[in-house]
Amino acid sequence: MPGQRLARGTGRHLRDLGFAVLEEFVPARGLRVDVIALGPKGEIWIVECKSGRADFTSDRKWTGYLDWCDRFFWAVDADFPEGLLPPETGLILADAWDAEIVRMGPEARLASARRTALMRGFARQAAWRLQALRDPGVAALLPSQPG
Amino acid sequence: MPGQRLARGTGRHLRDLGFAVLEEFVPARGLRVDVIALGPKGEIWIVECKSGRADFTSDRKWTGYLDWCDRFFWAVDADFPEGLLPPETGLILADAWDAEIVRMGPEARLASARRTALMRGFARQAAWRLQALRDPGVAALLPSQPG
Numbered sequence: 519m520p521g522q523r524l525a526r527g528t529g530r531h532l533r534d535l536g537f538a539v540l541e542e543f544v545p546a547r548g549l550r551v552d553v554i555a556l557g558p559k560g561e562i563w564i565v566e567c568k569s570g571r572a573d574f575t576s577d578r579k580w581t582g583y584l585d586w587c588d589r590f591f592w593a594v595d596a597d598f599p600e601g602l603l604p605p606e607t608g609l610i611l612a613d614a615w616d617a618e619i620v621r622m623g624p625e626a627r628l629a630s631a632r633r634t635a636l637m638r639g640f641a642r643q644a645a646w647r648l649q650a651l652r653d654p655g656v657a658a659l660l661p662s663q664p665g
Numbered sequence: 666m667p668g669q670r671l672a673r674g675t676g677r678h679l680r681d682l683g684f685a686v687l688e689e690f691v692p693a694r695g696l697r698v699d700v701i702a703l704g705p706k707g708e709i710w711i712v713e714c715k716s717g718r719a720d721f722t723s724d725r726k727w728t729g730y731l732d733w734c735d736r737f738f739w740a741v742d743a744d745f746p747e748g749l750l751p752p753e754t755g756l757i758l759a760d761a762w763d764a765e766i767v768r769m770g771p772e773a774r775l776a777s778a779r780r781t782a783l784m785r786g787f788a789r790q791a792a793w794r795l796q797a798l799r800d801p802g803v804a805a806l807l808p809s810q811p812g
Binding site: 560638642652 | 673676677680685686687703705707762781784785787788789790791792793794795796798799800802803
């Protein structure tokens with residue numbers, strides 16, 4: 519199942535758990551995560567969605583994501599060869615409509631300054647995307663999105 | 666001009682200044698602001714949009730907003746009787762398409778814990794609304810938005 523559909527189901531489940539989610543988020547230059555989730559107490563989780571074996575084995579960046587979240591998860595569908603995934607990471611079983619957490623990612627708490635910076639970036643990205651959807655004219659006015 | 670149109674023009678201008686904006690935000694129980702804006706350094710501004718004299722004189726809550734932002738502004742159109750507005754507040758002249766800051770609201774910096782809580786609430790609200798627009802199915806799944 520393509521990653522975007524896994525992201526949708528994952529987002530629904532995380533919302534159900536009280537998290538707000540944002541897809542395709544850039545925590546730092548050169549990194550782009552499939553799903554970032556912000557919990558009621560400011561918890562930050564990152565979820566990478568993998569459509570199959572090749573998608574996972576070609577990913578050379580995922581260890582870089584660990585420094586930008588409190589917990590890290592993979593989201594895969596029921597056909598994915600789970601044995602490939604490192605046991606010390608979280609695991610979410612997803613389809614396009616829902617998901618469940620099979621294994622909680624171990625917690626490695628972010629430093630306070632980084633958490634604040636991530637939350638600020640999350641807030642600004644989410645609001646800009648929402649504004650672009652609600653007021654399509656805004657996209658035409660500006661050559662590119664502010665940094 | 667109705668408040669929503671003033672909010673749109675204000676949002677465009679604030680975006681141009683590097684702020685991300687969110688309409689109809691609840692900073693605390695019983696308060697609902699027309700526009701909240703989050704700047705690149707975490708600055709939080711609140712803008713109340715007033716369509717005319719009656720809209721302003723019937724507002725008994727605005728002084729309560731001052732405690733939830735670094736700067737406070739009114740947004741009004743060119744026909745609004747500006748003299749009604751307290752001089753120690755910011756003033757934005759807006760239409761539906763754009764706006765300009767006529768008088769900067771004086772700065773009263775938020776305490777750090779409140780700024781963090783506002784930023785978290787802003788981030789979560791914006792992401793939930795974005796998710797509901799991108800995945801309408803999510804709204805049907807859940808009876809109400811998480812708090």
